[in-house]
Amino acid sequence: MINEIRHRLVLKYTVVIALVLLGLSLLSYFMQKMSNIRFVEEGLEDYLDEEIWEAQRFEFDENSSVQDRIHKIASNAESFHNYTFWYKNNILIHTEEPLMDDVAQKLRQRIEKDAFENGRIYHVNVVSEGQKWYFFLMKQSLVFDDGISGEVFVLGNYTGMKVSAHIYLRNILLSALVLTLIAWLLGCFLVNKSMVYISRSYNKQKQFVSDASHELRTPLSVLMGYTELMEYRYGESAETKAMKKEIDGVSALIDALLDIARFDSGKMSLSVENIHMKDLLQMCLENMAVVAKDTEIVTHLEDDIVVQGDLRLVRQLVFILLDNAIKYSLPPRRLVIVLKRRGEVPILEVGDNGIGIDKAEQQLIFERFYRADKAREATVKGSGLGLALADAIVKLHGWHIELVSALHKGSVFTVVFDKH
Numbered sequence: 001m002i003n004e005i006r007h008r009l010v011l012k013y014t015v016v017i018a019l020v021l022l023g024l025s026l027l028s029y030f031m032q033k034m035s036n037i038r039f040v041e042e043g044l045e046d047y048l049d050e051e052i053w054e055a056q057r058f059e060f061d062e063n064s065s066v067q068d069r070i071h072k073i074a075s076n077a078e079s080f081h082n083y084t085f086w087y088k089n090n091i092l093i094h095t096e097e098p099l100m101d102d103v104a105q106k107l108r109q110r111i112e113k114d115a116f117e118n119g120r121i122y123h124v125n126v127v128s129e130g131q132k133w134y135f136f137l138m139k140q141s142l143v144f145d146d147g148i149s150g151e152v153f154v155l156g157n158y159t160g161m162k163v164s165a166h167i168y169l170r171n172i173l174l175s176a177l178v179l180t181l182i183a184w185l186l187g188c189f190l191v192n193k194s195m196v197y198i199s200r201s202y203n204k205q206k207q208f209v210s211d212a213s214h215e216l217r218t219p220l221s222v223l224m225g226y227t228e229l230m231e232y233r234y235g236e237s238a239e240t241k242a243m244k245k246e247i248d249g250v251s252a253l254i255d256a257l258l259d260i261a262r263f264d265s266g267k268m269s270l271s272v273e274n275i276h277m278k279d280l281l282q283m284c285l286e287n288m289a290v291v292a293k294d295t296e297i298v299t300h301l302e303d304d305i306v307v308q309g310d311l312r313l314v315r316q317l318v319f320i321l322l323d324n325a326i327k328y329s330l331p332p333r334r335l336v337i338v339l340k341r342r343g344e345v346p347i348l349e350v351g352d353n354g355i356g357i358d359k360a361e362q363q364l365i366f367e368r369f370y371r372a373d374k375a376r377e378a379t380v381k382g383s384g385l386g387l388a389l390a391d392a393i394v395k396l397h398g399w400h401i402e403l404v405s406a407l408h409k410g411s412v413f414t415v416v417f418d419k420h
């Protein structure tokens, strides 16, 4: 139990820390990316203005060859280098570009093929020799001094930024991973430290439950003895009957507490045998006939279903489920008990048409002393220990319980004897 809490706490905190770190890393990546993009976009507008200014003053020699119009810029950081293309009457009159002919060629093809609006920023990318190049593109139309119209294109190259952004993302994710590992180690250390106190008080509480239950048993036996003596002397009366009922109730509660204390101590040893489930169920149903006298019980019990378990505990498990099904069903009460195989695995279903259990409470009802609101409203007596015991019994055997329930419709508890 304590170990389970320890593992859950460490896992919970580590997951929370990892998610926070991941969130912060992604946030910082996107903020960095946005500010880079804004930086390039702003630079691009200035670049376009400069190029327009120069283009308008450019003296174009119509006899020059296309090669003469290309102004090559030697660069050792081509992934940051920008491009510009000037057109007059749809003829390329001047271009500035780094040494990469293929990229320039492809950009020119795009510019000449596609239509672009003045002043808008476009994302353009081209692939050259297996590498992808990323650009922001802006265009502006203009009229030259001689009245002929033209266009100036500028392309801001942000390939370098894209690559460094990827490296940045990889690095912060790696750091987040390392920090999560550190958080996990730290979490283990801190949780272990604080668990020392919790486990001490938990053990004390377990010891108290066990001691108090033992102490209460003796006065209860004495009370029962005196009540029976009174009945012997003065005959059975409504008062003695009520006293015996109450004493039985408290005894059952103490037995459950002692059983739970024994499960907790880990000293519970199982005496496993083959149990013929159909026989056991029929016996339990016969024993419950008095309490179930106004309940219709429908049974579908397959023969030859044998499970390996501790007979006393399995009987107790069946009693708890049947008792609850009767207690929490509504008139006209109807129980459906099914014993069958799901594939190879034997299962026992105990269904009722009762008050049902709210979805939010379906996990909680297996906890000690938990009683769902509807059960309290229905003023059904109980201690909230039955299902905690049932859960401990199935876990001890390596089985599990499934629950399907809907408020005001009913519940089906299924024991899956799955360790075969």
Ligand code: ADP
Pocket: 320, 324, 325, 328, 329, 352, 354, 355, 356, 357, 365, 366, 370, 371, 372, 373, 374, 375, 376, 381, 382, 383, 384, 385, 386, 387, 388, 410, 411
């Ligand atoms: P108790 O019955 O003594 O209260 P249990 O541990 O057996 O304690 O059950 C815990 C709670 O689960 C009950 O108080 C009740 O709210 C709910 N419960 C158990 N079985 C059923 C059932 N068949 N139908 C509806 N509610 C149920």
